[in-house]
Amino acid sequence: MSGFVSFLGAGPGDPELLTLKALDRLKRADAVLFDDLASGPILGHARAGADLVAVGKRAGRPSPKQDHVNRLLVDYARQGGRVVRLKAGDGGVFGRLEEELTALREAGLPFEIVPGIPSPLAAAAAAGIPLTRRLTARRVQFVTGADTSGQLPPDLNLSALADPTACTVIFMGKRSFPALAEALIAHGLPPATPAMLAEAVGTPEQCLTRSTVAGLAAQLAQDIGTKPALIFYGPLAEGSDD
Ligand SMILES: C[S@@+](CC[C@H](N)C(=O)[O-])C[C@H]1O[C@@H](n2cnc3c(N)ncnc32)[C@H](O)[C@@H]1O
Known part of the structure; x- marks a missing residue:
């Protein structure tokens, strides 16, 4: 059997x-x-x-x-x-x-x-923010920041990723975010777009850091740390940090 x-x-x-x-x-x-x-x-x-x-x-x-x-x-x-x-x-x-x-x-x-609860849904709940917002965030997109070689995928749809009315969540993207942010800003995404780094969600090491796209790119260019993390950006609502 x-x-x-x-x-x-x-x-x-x-x-x-x-x-x-x-x-x-x-x-x-x-x-x-x-x-x-x-x-x-x-x-x-x-x-x-x-x-x-x-x-x-x-x-x-x-x-x-x-x-x-x-x-x-x-x-x-x-x-x-x-x-x-x-x-x-x-x-x-x-x-x-x-x-x-x-x-x-x-x-x-x-x-x-x-099925299980995907990490972005747990992160949004922990941060006290909705992923969609009436009028301002009509779309949610989950994107990988790394291909199988660990690099930023070369075929990302940058116009979609620079859409200011979408809430975007990047998986496995801490290392590549500085390069991605530069490309997004070149595609018209304002550098001051709200962003959040959500690390080790649902564990005792959980850490949620609010920033902007440009600010988070500068932070991650210095240090990516070791925790698994998601990067959120777009018209994010006010919420709670921890
Ligand atoms: C191979 S993917 C798996 C994603 C998973 N299937 C999900 O639904 O969340 C691994 C990536 O998911 C994200 N991730 C998974 N669990 C996480 C957590 N607890 N906190 C933050 N990010 C997490 C990180 O971007 C990590 O590098």
Whole structure:
């Protein structure tokens, strides 16, 4: 009998932001393959005796290749039992979900997908700001600031990213933001556009810093720190910092 894989969105890191369905699957799993950003206290909910396998990738550190993760997932599922693949936030948002689903489909193995709270939604809630605003923020766009080589993707739609009526959230973008900000300003985005750096959201290290596009670019050109972070900019509402 082959096993069954549950892809779980772990949310930003706070175990209270797990869904009840994710918690149920975690408590019953025989093996949990987890990402770096989906580790910490959430793993405390796994069944005692379950195999806990770290497969996470982190920028600038030696990390397992995606092919290796796909193979490991297929191997665990072939052994039978309940396998959980725990991904940060929601697995379908910059989570390499598609490659892993394809590997399971090709191997003829069954799976389910349990959504999680994506980190930008948790960050906006922590900062006390809505992502959309009547009249001023009609659109939300989630964008990656790094391609697989870690560089700013060369094919970004800069006109869309410089749209002053959109709330833009950049993932994995601390290193490339100074270059991106320069390009956005050249495309007409005012340098004083409100911006926010949201680091380690949903963890005890959470830090929310309000700035402007130009101010945040200058800050990140000096120091990007080590925490996972999102960059928000656009017509952001007043909110709370911490
Ligand atoms: C591979 S992507 C995964 C995104 C995830 N699937 C989600 O829905 O949030 C990793 C990037 O997501 C962002 N991220 C994930 N969790 C975060 C958190 N708790 N705080 C801040 N940023 C986070 C960072 O930009 C990080 O580099």
